[in-house]
Amino acid sequence: MSSRTRAPRGSYSVGIARRQRIVEAAAERFAQEGYHRTALSRIAEDVGITEGGLLHHFRSKKHLLLAVMEHRFTTAAEWWARLPDETTGPDVLRAMVGATERHVAEPGLIELFVLTSAEAADPTSAAHTLFAERYQRAVEELAHHLRLGVDRGTLLADTDCTAVARECIAVSDGLQLQWVIAKGALDLAGAVRLHADRIARTITPDGHGL
DSSP states (O other), X not given: OOHHHXXXXXXXXXXXXXXXXXXXXXXXXXXXXXXXXXXXXXXXHHHTSOHHHHHHHOSSHXXXXXXXXXXXXXXXXXXXXXXXXXXXXXXXXXXXXXXXXXXXXXXXXXXXXXXXXXXXXXXXXXXXXHHHHHHHHHHHHHHHHHHHHHHTXXXXXXXXXXXXXXXXXXXXXXXXXXXXXXXXXXXXHHHHHHHHHHHHHHXXXXXXXX
């Protein structure tokens, strides 16, 4: 194969790598400074390219926003996938609290989540597809770990794991909205912990909380 035929593949790989660096830089900026307060020029500078070069990969700041949210969802899914299979049912609920604490450490991304979730209500938007896939994957992953808890006897045998997973995710997401509206005054992790503790008391054999 000649160098001429190999060049496009190499160029494509470079483009993919640069796109990933842009997303990671944007995620960091958005997390710490917020979406509206971050200029594209700052992100481009972080990556070592011009703003025009950034717009070559993402047509607008809105397109970059969706890419950052996809990155956040993928990172979260990978975090849950690393949860050991021997984790007990109550430990899975504690992991929900741990995941929330990770979100609180990146307040700008909570704002992004709420911002894009509103757009996801429009079935014609790219955000709708992204969020639909995110919810399906998140519910399946959490329900899977809860079922393992049922199999090991750390959760009641009649636990509806899918329903519990949906409730926990719905509460977590709803509290994130309230956290944004309250401008961070809400103890987000504490509120998720309180809910997880209440759930634990209803689905564990001994009826103990967290």
